[in-house]
Amino acid sequence: MAIYPxxxxxxxxxxxxxxxxxxxxxxxxxxxxxxxxxxxxDAAGAAQTVRAIVDGGAAAPRHAVCDLRDIPRTLQAVEALLQGRAPHALINNAGNDQAQPLEDVTLADWDDRVAVNLRHQFFLAQAVAPRMRAVRSGAIVNLGSIAWMMGAAGVPVYATLKSAVAGLTKSLARELGGDNIRVNAIAPGWVLTERQLEKGRADPAKFTRYLDRQCLKSHLFPPHVAELALWLCAEESAMCTAQTFVVDGGVV
Structure with a gap:
């Protein structure tokens, strides 16, 4: 992995x-x-992340256990973590790609998916923007998905909201660019997290079918996305903003 001073x-x-x-x-x-x-x-998952980082020799990150659907509680958690400082970068990563056919979606389902996949991205950007403006520097990276580009079946709400991430990103980039704040999005393909691996093991042929659509015949894993996030927050990408960067192995 590259080192960015x-x-x-x-x-x-x-x-x-x-x-x-x-x-x-x-x-x-x-x-x-x-x-x-x-x-x-997820408190247990958060603790596991911290343990793995410390075991790897890096400093333990501070964290808060919070449901991002609860915006007031989330903003309180952010305030406690930032301790009055301006973050150099906000990575709006959290989301959930739970499948649900069109005919099964209820109004409550829709509102919940909006809260899980989009609403917190907006309000966290709103919360950190004044701090970044005060120091005239910052980067925001929103996690999208190629689901809407592919017209993926079975996830109509998720795909809709991930397309909205692209619009949010462009709008925020225009809004904040005058203060030297860059806003970009990353749209991953099928990234094999532990959760996705479990889903894929139920249908092993799914791995082959998906690789058939990729130009590069290797699966994506979380570090592939993380490495792009680093670059988007480093000075090496100083003139990149309002863009959605696709990392999907070349799905066509």
Whole structure:
């Protein structure tokens, strides 16, 4: 993994750091000697992330256990983690791609998916923007998905909300660019987290079928996304904003 001196000692806020892609992002920034803080709803998963980072020789990240669907509680947790400082970067990673056919979606399901996948991204960006503006520096990275680009079946609400992440990203980039704050999105393909591996093992042929759609015949894993997040927050990407960067092995 590349080393980015511009990330050393920087304060980085990550959501959903207790597992999967989020845990890989937290670990990647910790290896850069950044000061990482994260939020996750899963206390056990969050503790496991911290243990793995410490075992790897990096400093233990601070974290808060919080349900991001509860915006007031989330903002309180962020305030406690940031301790009045401006974060160098916000990584809006948390989300849930639970499948649900069109005909089964209720109004309550819709509202819950919005809260899990989109609403907190907006309000966390709103919360950190004044701090970043005060120091005229910062980076926001929103996690999207190629699900909406593919027209993936079985996840109509998730795909809709991930398409909204692309719109949110462009709008925030325009809103904040005058204060030297960059906003980008990452749209991953099928990343084999532990959760996805369990789902895939129920249908092993699914792995082959998906690789058939990729130009590169290797599976994606969380570090592939984390490495891109590092670059988007480092000075090496200083003139990149309002973009959605696809990391999917070339799904066509």
């Amino acid at each position: 511009s990330l050393q000692d920087r304060l980085i806020l990550v959501t959903g750091g207790g597992g999967g892609i989020g845990a890989a992002i937290v670990a990647a920034f910790a290896r850069q000697s950044a000061e990482v803080v994260f939020i996750d709803v």
